[in-house]
Amino acid sequence: MLLAIAAIIFGLALLVWSADRFVEGAAATANHLGMPALLIGMVIIGFGTSAPEMVVSALASSQGNPGLALGNAYGSNITNIALILGITAVLAPISVASQVLKREAPMLIAITLLSAWPLMDGVITELEAWVLLAIFASYLGWSIYQGMTGSTDVLSTEYDQEIKASAMPIGRAVTWLVVGLILLIISSRILVWGAVDIATALGVSDLIIGLTVVAIGTSLPELASAIAAVRKNEHDLALGNVIGSNMFNTLAVVGIAGAITPISLEPLVLQRDWLVMTVLTFLLLIFAFRPNNRPNRINRIHGGIFIACYIGYTVYLLQTGFNV
Numbered sequence: 027m028l029l030a031i032a033a034i035i036f037g038l039a040l041l042v043w044s045a046d047r048f049v050e051g052a053a054a055t056a057n058h059l060g061m062p063a064l065l066i067g068m069v070i071i072g073f074g075t076s077a078p079e080m081v082v083s084a085l086a087s088s089q090g091n092p093g094l095a096l097g098n099a100y101g102s103n104i105t106n107i108a109l110i111l112g113i114t115a116v117l118a119p120i121s122v123a124s125q126v127l128k129r130e131a132p133m134l135i136a137i138t139l140l141s142a143w144p145l146m147d148g149v150i151t152e153l154e155a156w157v158l159l160a161i162f163a164s165y166l167g168w169s170i171y172q173g174m175t176g177s178t179d180v181l182s183t184e185y186d187q188e189i190k191a192s193a194m195p196i197g198r199a200v201t202w203l204v205v206g207l208i209l210l211i212i213s214s215r216i217l218v219w220g221a222v223d224i225a226t227a228l229g230v231s232d233l234i235i236g237l238t239v240v241a242i243g244t245s246l247p248e249l250a251s252a253i254a255a256v257r258k259n260e261h262d263l264a265l266g267n268v269i270g271s272n273m274f275n276t277l278a279v280v281g282i283a284g285a286i287t288p289i290s291l292e293p294l295v296l297q298r299d300w301l302v303m304t305v306l307t308f309l310l311l312i313f314a315f316r317p318n319n320r321p322n323r324i325n326r327i328h329g330g331i332f333i334a335c336y337i338g339y340t341v342y343l344l345q346t347g348f349n350v
Contacts, residue, residue, distance in 0.1 A: 027227050033220030040213035040241035043248045045078045054199035056169025076102075076274040078244035080282060081214040086236070087283035091222055092290065095283035096150070097236020098244060099275045100299045104237075105245040106268045106291055108304040108336035114252040115329025122265060122314050122322040129172075130269050131311050133165070138307045141276050144284070145296045154282025162277035218244065233292055237343060238301060265314065265324070272307070294346065302339050306332070 034145040075154035079102050083095035114120060122128075140161070194202075217240065225235040248271055283289060313328040 027224070030220040030223035030227070033216050034224065034239065034243070035219030036243070037213045037215075037220055038246070040168070040209060041078050041082075041217060042245065042246045044206045044209030044213055044251075046206075047202045047268045048077055048210055049247070050194070051199045051204075051206055054194045055196065055203055057238045058196045058199060059124055069211070076279065077210055078214070078247065079271075079275050079279045081210045082217060082240060082244055083279045083283040083284060085211070085214050085219050086232075087223075087286040087289070088286070089218065091218065091232045092283060092287050093231055093233035093292065094218065094221060094225075094236040094240065096280060096289050096291070096295065097233040097299075098240045099283070099308070100277040100295070100303055101237035101241025102245045102279075103272045103275050103303050104306060104336070104339065105241050106248050106272055107310050108332045108339070109242070110245060110249045110252050111265070111268055111310070113131035113249070113325045113326060113335060114256055114334030116326050116333065117253065118256045119326060119329075120256065120264055120314075120324040120326070128315060128322075130266070130273075131315065134269050134273055135311060137161070137165075137276050138304050142296065142300055142304075144280075145291060148291050150280065150284040150289040150291070152285055152288055155288075158277045159285065162274075162281060165273065165277070178294045183256055204340075213214075219344030231292065233295070234343060238340065241256060298343075298346075302335075306335060308334075 057210075079098055083098050086092065086098065088093040097145055111120070133135065141158075144150045221235045221240050222232055224239075225232045251267050256264050280289075306315075309331070310324075314322050315322050
């Protein structure tokens with residue numbers, strides 16, 4: 027048990043560090059190859075911060091723990107909105123000015139609603155998983171097309187500033203890209219082993235461990251990115267990274283895990299976890315985008331509501347998980 031706890035702590039620390047190196051290396055490499063700053067932000071940085079979820083879920087699924095894979099994906103989405111944006115907004119209200127985000131947020135709502143479809147029959151089959159991956163590929167292609175042909179806005183400028191600030195030589199960029207990816211895989215293996223061992227020892231499902239401990243751990247890159255963005259007064263980056271990460275988790279992370287091994291669902295996944303994720307996504311849209319030309323912002327009250335939702339959800343989750 028103590029060894030498993032140590033494995034989770036060490037695995038999470040190495041996972042966060044390697045994910046940061048991987049994203050930095052990938053962004054700098056893409057910059058050297060001439061990729062537009064906005065696309066680097068949306069595709070590399072936005073989706074790249076979900077690299078821990080992707081690798082952990084893929085390994086969990088391949089090792090016969092698909093519940094951990096699904097819990098990691100959905101738990102990370104809940105954590106991203108309720109805990110990460112909640113904490114960030116309490117520290118400093120998040121202003122929203124980007125037209126890109128106004129287009130992407132409704133898309134996240136649509137994708138979240140669509141994600142209920144493979145859950146309804148109690149199993150995410152390989153076919154359903156490949157459909158999710160096909161939708162993700164289509165969305166990614168559409169985002170790239172929009173980024174290549176659309177006009178520059180506030181978010182594009184912020185991404186451009188972030189990429190230039192983290193510029194590094196091509197050799198170093200490729201090195202960090204490769205080393206970060208290798209360490210991501212190693213740390214994920216350690217984390218999955220520790221999580222499964224603890225779940226077995228405590229008599230709870232790997233879904234519960236995925237929704238709590240693993241989800242929080244794999245969401246740490248998003249928390250670091252959000253706080254850093256707000257401190258630099260780049261508010262749209264904080265929200266943009268969360269939206270991009272949640273889309274990636276819902277489509278790609280679940281799709282990859284299900285394509286490796288069909289995921290049998292606990293009945294509460296649709297009634298509890300998907301429902302909480304969906305409600306939080308709608309709240310995000312309501313809080314961030316206001317009618318009648320009022321300033322678009324997630325203020326401290328909204329942040330407090332998000333944090334309260336996360337605490338309530340986690341307490342209920344632990345109660346049902348431990349049957350207390």
